[in-house]
Amino acid sequence: MATTISKPKSDSADRFAGLDGESLIRAFRIMHLSRRLDDREVTLKRQNKIYFQISGAGHEAIQVAAGIVLRPPADWFYLYYRDRALCLTLGVTPREMLQQAVGAADDPASGGRQMPSHWGHKDHNIVSVSSPTGTQYLQAAGCAEASLYRKTAGEVTLVTSGEGATSEGEFWESLNIACLKQLPLVYLIEDNGYAISVPIECQTAGQNISQLVSGFPGLFRVEVDGTDFVASYRAMREAVEHARSGAGPALVHAHVIRPYSHSLSDDERMYKTAAERKAEGERDPILSFPKMLVDEGILDRHMLQRITHEVEEEVQEATQQALRDPAPSGDSAMTHLYSETVDPASAEFEKAPEFHGAPMTMVDLINATLREEMARNPEILVFGEDVADCSRAESLCEVKGKGGVFKVTAGLQQQFGAERSFNTPLAEAAIVGRAIGMAVRGLKPVPEIQFFDYIWPAMMQIRDELATFRWRSNGSFSCPAVLRVPIGGYLNGGAIYHSQCGESEFTHLPGLRVVMPSNALDACGLLRTALRCDDPVLFLEHKKLYREPYNRSAHPGADFTVPFGKARVVKPGRHLTVITYGALVQKCLQAATQVERRNPERSVEILDLRSLSPYDWEAIAESVEKTSRVIVAHEDTLSWGYGAEIAARIADELFDHLDAPVRRIGALDTWVGYHPQLEAAILPQTERIAGEFERLLAY
Ligand SMILES: Cc1ncc(C[n+]2csc(CCOP(=O)(O)OP(=O)(O)O)c2C)c(N)n1
Numbered sequence: 001m002a003t004t005i006s007k008p009k010s011d012s013a014d015r016f017a018g019l020d021g022e023s024l025i026r027a028f029r030i031m032h033l034s035r036r037l038d039d040r041e042v043t044l045k046r047q048n049k050i051y052f053q054i055s056g057a058g059h060e061a062i063q064v065a066a067g068i069v070l071r072p073p074a075d076w077f078y079l080y081y082r083d084r085a086l087c088l089t090l091g092v093t094p095r096e097m098l099q100q101a102v103g104a105a106d107d108p109a110s111g112g113r114q115m116p117s118h119w120g121h122k123d124h125n126i127v128s129v130s131s132p133t134g135t136q137y138l139q140a141a142g143c144a145e146a147s148l149y150r151k152t153a154g155e156v157t158l159v160t161s162g163e164g165a166t167s168e169g170e171f172w173e174s175l176n177i178a179c180l181k182q183l184p185l186v187y188l189i190e191d192n193g194y195a196i197s198v199p200i201e202c203q204t205a206g207q208n209i210s211q212l213v214s215g216f217p218g219l220f221r222v223e224v225d226g227t228d229f230v231a232s233y234r235a236m237r238e239a240v241e242h243a244r245s246g247a248g249p250a251l252v253h254a255h256v257i258r259p260y261s262h263s264l265s266d267d268e269r270m271y272k273t274a275a276e277r278k279a280e281g282e283r284d285p286i287l288s289f290p291k292m293l294v295d296e297g298i299l300d301r302h303m304l305q306r307i308t309h310e311v312e313e314e315v316q317e318a319t320q321q322a323l324r325d326p327a328p329s330g331d332s333a334m335t336h337l338y339s340e341t342v343d344p345a346s347a348e349f350e351k352a353p354e355f356h357g358a359p360m361t362m363v364d365l366i367n368a369t370l371r372e373e374m375a376r377n378p379e380i381l382v383f384g385e386d387v388a389d390c391s392r393a394e395s396l397c398e399v400k401g402k403g404g405v406f407k408v409t410a411g412l413q414q415q416f417g418a419e420r421s422f423n424t425p426l427a428e429a430a431i432v433g434r435a436i437g438m439a440v441r442g443l444k445p446v447p448e449i450q451f452f453d454y455i456w457p458a459m460m461q462i463r464d465e466l467a468t469f470r471w472r473s474n475g476s477f478s479c480p481a482v483l484r485v486p487i488g489g490y491l492n493g494g495a496i497y498h499s500q501c502g503e504s505e506f507t508h509l510p511g512l513r514v515v516m517p518s519n520a521l522d523a524c525g526l527l528r529t530a531l532r533c534d535d536p537v538l539f540l541e542h543k544k545l546y547r548e549p550y551n552r553s554a555h556p557g558a559d560f561t562v563p564f565g566k567a568r569v570v571k572p573g574r575h576l577t578v579i580t581y582g583a584l585v586q587k588c589l590q591a592a593t594q595v596e597r598r599n600p601e602r603s604v605e606i607l608d609l610r611s612l613s614p615y616d617w618e619a620i621a622e623s624v625e626k627t628s629r630v631i632v633a634h635e636d637t638l639s640w641g642y643g644a645e646i647a648a649r650i651a652d653e654l655f656d657h658l659d660a661p662v663r664r665i666g667a668l669d670t671w672v673g674y675h676p677q678l679e680a681a682i683l684p685q686t687e688r689i690a691g692e693f694e695r696l697l698a699y
């Protein structure tokens, strides 16, 4: 910075919290730059040269203070859309910010995929920001946990949001974990008193978030005027020192202002009085901070003019550059959905089994696979509700241990220790959110959702985060976690909340792999592929199939893998193709046997898809071209289900090969009932399946 620095006039050594004149002027320069970038974007938006604008105006002082205290790239950042000044302090350049605004192909945050101010910069550990308010809190906890697991002492994760976002459950789940685990996590709440038009008295009980969280044990809290740079610096320094020392999490509650409305799509005059807006304007750090620096003799008018002039030129030059930067090509739309380096559908994962030992059930073979992969890869962590053997490890000499409600994870804690297989609070969003934070740090989290029926609190994390990370960051970040989820019915008594399927809700998500094995051998091979691949995987384990005698397998070897997207011909046939997966594989096989017994001249071919996204279109096409009749059969409800997509594609691409309509078999469009008679009527049964086969064969 080409500016001369004077010493602060004040005698008091702590007047500026130990900051010298140079640091104070640098802070002012960044604050001013941040505001001028917002102003420039506002102009560009009005000129229709950019498509969205949301400003950091009024939040600059606390943000620059935070940026000075933290240390990229050792520290990690989960930020909010207002954090422009913070990002500038961490090293993001004005040009990079304006590249986001214009949506340039080279925008380092997202390559033109996300809205402006959705920060992300690999070089500075600024993890890709999404739009859902609150998801960042759980991921930041996972990120801080990765520091603990890696034993990189002194590393801190910063997570920020407005006061509005603290009403999300994910904020509270995150605080619970941070305090339970004494995480090196700093929360910065930038409280501007409004969430769009909703004022604090309608948002936060008692209107003060730092008081509201006072019951969290071990949480260091500090409340500060976030428009006062020096006070903000002190507060941030205290909080970060606390977290860095290993003493646990800290929360800074900074009162700021929001002078530019929520975004350019909002006009705050609709809900804020003129007096309120005037009072806010009087606290504007962009005016009060340089005035203080001048009053204190740190900055003179001449220097001030020079800095503002330099900033003007910098913004101008960055704008010109960004406006010239090429836009992303339409051809790039599908890049970075999945890993470009590891293809789990490739021949590399095609391995012949080398069987040894007695037949094992699906549950035992999944357990063995987890053990083998955990031994091979120290970055694999297994966690969830009731997943550990016994959280009170000292009791393990007296008790057998739980190891999951289905015993899938039994013995992992005893073999690999409580750091690698542990129980979590009963909070599904937190389980998945933490996993995402860990995976971004390069760990291989393998969380369990206890029952598919309870996956929904985690849906935001799965749909808007896990599946989108690589795409939305244009390949800069990824989170290849493997979510194991027991699913399905036929349990006699499982009822509506322990029996549902719903896989098509997830196959609908680009960026996520979905697999659902029907037998022990495939479960072993597909799980190993999931654990060795570089994409997020939803691994659906059918509860009814865990302990069936018919689907057991001898151990196929510790390197046995099954590629994704490769169906298995369960039974060859010539007159009807059945496309199925999961528990219906066996039912279709039984139905086919009945049908063939009654119609000896007809034979049925059964394809087990094994992997639902990607799925094996080649195998489907080959079979349908041979048989000319096809049924898609699944346990999930019929309408808008997985079969609808497959049937539509067959009708589209294989129409000329068909001699009959494409049919589907699924559960009735209702919930699974508790009484076995109800369940039997609702879920597809062998007799009904056989009837459908015969109907189609007779068409
Ligand atoms: C989960 C979710 N719900 C709603 C929104 C829409 N939304 C975006 S910002 C916002 C208000 C956020 O207020 P606050 O956290 O106080 O931040 P501020 O904008 O005031 O800085 C809302 C409701 C969203 N992005 N995500």
Ligand SMILES: [Mg+2]
Residues within 6 Å of the ligand: 162, 163, 164, 190, 191, 192, 193, 194, 195, 196
């Ligand atoms: Mg707010």
